[in-house]
Amino acid sequence: MNVNIACLEGDGIGPEIMASAIEVLNTIAEIFYHQFTFSHNLFGGHAIDETGTALPNETLQNCLAADAVLLAAVGGPKWDHGVERPESGLLRLRKELNLFANIRPVDVYDELINYSPLKSDRVKDVSFVVVRELTGGIYFSEPRFHTENEATDTLSYSREEIERIVEYAFSLAKTRKGKLTSVDKANVLESSKLWRKIVNEMNKKHPEVEVEHVLVDAAAMEIIRNPRRFDVIVTENLFGDILSDEASMITGSLGMLPSASRSGNGPSLYEPIHGSAPDIAGLNKANPIAMLKSVSMMLRDFNLHEESKSIESAIVKTFNNGYLTSDLGGDTTTTEFTKHVNSYIEAFAVGGVNR
Ligand code: NAD
Ligand code: IPM
Ligand code: MN
Numbered sequence: 001m002n003v004n005i006a007c008l009e010g011d012g013i014g015p016e017i018m019a020s021a022i023e024v025l026n027t028i029a030e031i032f033y034h035q036f037t038f039s040h041n042l043f044g045g046h047a048i049d050e051t052g053t054a055l056p057n058e059t060l061q062n063c064l065a066a067d068a069v070l071l072a073a074v075g076g077p078k079w080d081h082g083v084e085r086p087e088s089g090l091l092r093l094r095k096e097l098n099l100f101a102n103i104r105p106v107d108v109y110d111e112l113i114n115y116s117p118l119k120s121d122r123v124k125d126v127s128f129v130v131v132r133e134l135t136g137g138i139y140f141s142e143p144r145f146h147t148e149n150e151a152t153d154t155l156s157y158s159r160e161e162i163e164r165i166v167e168y169a170f171s172l173a174k175t176r177k178g179k180l181t182s183v184d185k186a187n188v189l190e191s192s193k194l195w196r197k198i199v200n201e202m203n204k205k206h207p208e209v210e211v212e213h214v215l216v217d218a219a220a221m222e223i224i225r226n227p228r229r230f231d232v233i234v235t236e237n238l239f240g241d242i243l244s245d246e247a248s249m250i251t252g253s254l255g256m257l258p259s260a261s262r263s264g265n266g267p268s269l270y271e272p273i274h275g276s277a278p279d280i281a282g283l284n285k286a287n288p289i290a291m292l293k294s295v296s297m298m299l300r301d302f303n304l305h306e307e308s309k310s311i312e313s314a315i316v317k318t319f320n321n322g323y324l325t326s327d328l329g330g331d332t333t334t335t336e337f338t339k340h341v342n343s344y345i346e347a348f349a350v351g352g353v354n355r
Contacts, residue, residue, distance in 0.1 A: 001034045001035070001302065001304065002034070002035045002037070003034065003035070003036050003037070003067045003068065003302060004037045004039070004065075004066045004067045004068075005025075005036055005037065005038050005039070005066060005067065005068050005069070005070050005298075006039050006041055006059075006062045006063045006065075006066035006068070006069045006070070006267070007021075007022065007038050007039065007040050007041065007070050008041050008043035008044070008059065008063075008069065008070070008071040008072065008074075009040070009043075009072045010043055010044040010045070010046070010071065010072045010073050010074040010075075010086070010276060011044045011045040011046060011073065011074050011075055011076045011079075011086060011276045011278075011281075012073060012074075012075065012076050012275070012276025012277050012278045012281040013072070013073065013276055013277045013280060013281050013286035013334075014044070014072030014073045014074065014276055015072070016281075016282075016284065016286050016288075016334050017072050017073075017272070017286050017288045017290075017291040017334065018070070018072040018291070019335075019338075020288035020291060020292065020334055020335075020337070020338040020341075021070060021072075021288070021291050021292060021294075021295050022038060023338050023342060024292055024295060024311060024338065024341055024342060024345065025038075025295060027342045027345050027346065028299070028304075028307050028310070028311070028345065031310075031345065031346065031349040032304070032306070032307050032349075034304070034307075039062050039066065041056075041058070041059040041062050041063070042056055042058075042059055043055060043056075043059050043071070043074060043086075043089055043093075044073075044074030044075065044086035044089055044090070044276075045074060045075065045076055045078060045079040045086040047059065047086075047089065048079060048082065048084055048086065048089075052084075053084060053089070054074070054084055054085065054086050054087075054088055054089025054090075054092075055088075055089035055090075055092045055093055055096075060092075060093065060096055063093065063096075063097065063267065063269075064096070064097070064266070064267070066267050067267060067302075068267050068268055068269075068270065068298050068301070068302075069093075069097070069267050069268070069269040069270070070269075070270050070271070070294070070295065070298065071090075071093075071269055071270070071271035072271070072272070072276075072291060073271070073272065073274065073275050073276040073277070074086035074087060074089065074090055074275075074276060075087055075275055075276045075278075076276050076278045076281070077278055091139060091140070093269070094134055094135055094261060094269070095135050095140065097261075097263055097266055097267065097269060098135065098263040098266065099134055099135060099261035099262060099263050099268070099269055100133060100134055100135045100136070100161070100164060100165060100262075100263060101131060101133075101134065101164075101165055101168045101261065101262045101263070101264075102131070102132040102133075102134040102240065102259055102260075102261045103129060103130075103131060103132075103172075103259060103260045103261070103262065103297075104129065104130040104131075104132060104240070104244045104247075104257060104258075104259045104273055105127075105128075105129045105130075105257070105258065105259075105297075106126065106127070106128050106129070106130065106227075106244070106247045106248070106250060106251065106257060107126070107127045107251070108123050108124065108125065108126040108127070108250060108251050109251070109316060109319070110124070110125075111316060111319060111320055112251065112252050112319065112328070115252035115253075115324075115328050115329065116249065116250055116251065116252045117249055117252075118224065118227075118249070118250060122224075122225075122226070122227065122228075122250075123227065123250050123251075124228075125228060126227045126228055126230075126250050126251075127231075128227070128230035128231055128232065128233060128247075129172060129176070129231075129232050129233070130233045130235070130240055130243060130244045130247065131165065131168060131169040131172060131232060131233065131234040131235070131240075132235060132236075132237060132239075132240025132241065132244065133157075133161065133162075133165040133234075133235070133236050133237050133240065134237060134240075134261055135161075135237075136156075136157055136158075136161045136236070136237060137155055137156075137157060137191070137236045137237035137238060138153050138154065138155040138236075138237065138238050139237045139238065140237075141153075141154035141155055141156035142154060155189065155191050155236075155238075156191060157191045157194065157195065157236065159194070159198060162194065162195050162198045163198060163202065165234060166182070166195075166198060166199055166202050166234055167202065168234075168262075169182075169232050169234035170202060170203075170205075170206040170209055172232050173206075173209045173231060173232040174206070174208065174209060176231050176232060177231040178208060178209050178210060178231070179209070179210045179212075179230075179231035179232065180199075180209050180210070180211050180212075180231070180232050180233075180234060181211075181212050181213075181214055181219070181230055181231070181232065181233045181234070182195070182196065182199045182211065182212070182213050182214070182233075182234050182235070183213075183214050183215075183216050183219045183233055183234070183235035183239055183243065184196055184213065184215065184216065184235065184236070184239075185215060185216050185217075185239075186213070186215070187215060191236070192236075195236065196213055199211060199213070199234075216235070216239045216243070219233070219235075219239075219243060220242075220243060220246060223243060223246055223247050223250070224246075227247070227250050244257065244259075244273050245273065245274075248273065248274075252327075252328055253287055253327040253328055254273070254274040254290075254327070255272070255274060255286065255287030255288075255289060255290050255325065255327045255328075256287065256289050256290055256293075257272065257273040257274070257290050257293075258270070258271075258272055258273070258290050258291070258292075258293035258294035258296070258297055259271055259272065259273050259294060259297075260294070260297045260298070260301065268298070268301060270294040270295065270297055270298040271294055272290030272291050272293075272294055273290065274290055280326075284333040284334050284335055285325060285326050285327075285333065285334065286325065286334045287325040287327050287328065287334075287337075288325075288334050288337055288338055288341075289315055289325075292311055292315060292341065293311075293312070293315070295311060296308045296311040296312055299311070310345045310348045310349065311341070311345065313344070313348060314340075314341045314342075314344035314345045314348060315341060317340075317344040318337060318340040318341050318344060321340070323336065323337055323340050325337055
């Protein structure tokens with residue numbers, strides 16, 4: 001299969017985890033006889049330094065023309081006080097590609113249950129997906145401005161924006177355990193009242209899905225108290241951002257959670273949920289698992305299931321053999337971890353791939 005991938009390595013640990021992803025994709029291409037073509041694009045802080053904008057037009061055009069976009073992370077203290085921030089490039093890219101559905105799976109590896117800060121009996125067998133609305137809400141609504149003495153953000157959602165993300169979540173729930181938790185703040189926010197009403201209306205179209213509504217503050221608590229109760233969580237942009245970072249700790253590290261952002265037509269974007277980790281940038285310490293699992297989600301979307309499985313099982317073998325990055329208490333470097341994943345993918349191929 002030929003796949004054109006627009007790569008946006010970004011800032012901080014971005015280049016290190018992107019290198020890991022490309023190495024693994026090259027191994028997959030060789031073993032499974034695919035052709036992956038990579039375009040490397042300026043994006044984020046480095047793009048601001050070189051071109052004055054976080055999302056240069058050439059980068060946007062390459063993303064629009066690609067089969068998939070692979071993004072590492074953007075941002076860092078260097079750009080925190082400039083006129084344009086790296087993060088604004090990411091928000092523009094999501095909007096331009098119409099990536100309204102951000103899928104953030106939270107799956108606990110049995111082998112790593114002791115690495116979670118939560119007790120192992122709480123985290124065992126946890127598997128849920130956060131479906132985060134990604135192109136609306138307080139991130140984008142107008143008016144938004146600040147002056148010396150006042151600042152305004154606006155949280156607004158249209159029926160259409162709510163319906164399409166909720167429809168996505170119902171469909172996903174049907175392929176899983178059939179349970180949908182809609183997270184809102186309907187006791188206070190008008191946008192949440194509409195959100196809840198629409199979820200209830202749509203439940204009539206999908207009666208086989210069990211729906212519950214949980215207020216966001218209670219949901220934050222439940223993710224720690226009893227994370228096994230969740231199957232699919234659907235929520236608006238900002239709540240989904242916060243709850244998914246929280247949920248990452250069930251797995252032991254923010255460096256574990258991947259994501260896919262989809263529009264339904266046009267290229268999807270695959271990226272870890274974490275940021276550019278400026279505190280460990282350039283130290284070869286970054287955990288590449290979130291990035292590699294994002295690659296695995298991309299391969300699954302192209303129906304390359306064996307290829308995706310080979311990455312997942314190589315990751316498990318790598319940490320089963322004691323190789324863990326420092327966020328999980330180990331001392332394996334990003335490059336060593338990647339080398340082991342690659343060698344297990346090769347072994348997987350020798351063991352069982354139909355060439
Ligand atoms: P962060 O996610 O970058 O880091 C939070 C903590 O988690 C840090 O201690 C970091 O070292 C650790 N961490 C994150 N990913 C890791 C990994 N793969 N391996 C090991 N440790 C990891 O969040 P932050 O520090 O709040 O933000 C830093 C910058 O990243 C900010 O500019 C922020 O806007 C940006 N950011 C970008 C994205 C993105 O590009 N999608 C996402 C989140 C934050
Ligand atoms: C994420 C990040 C982004 C977000 C930032 C960097 C704009 O935190 O992808 O989770 O808030 O969506
Ligand atoms: Mn985030």
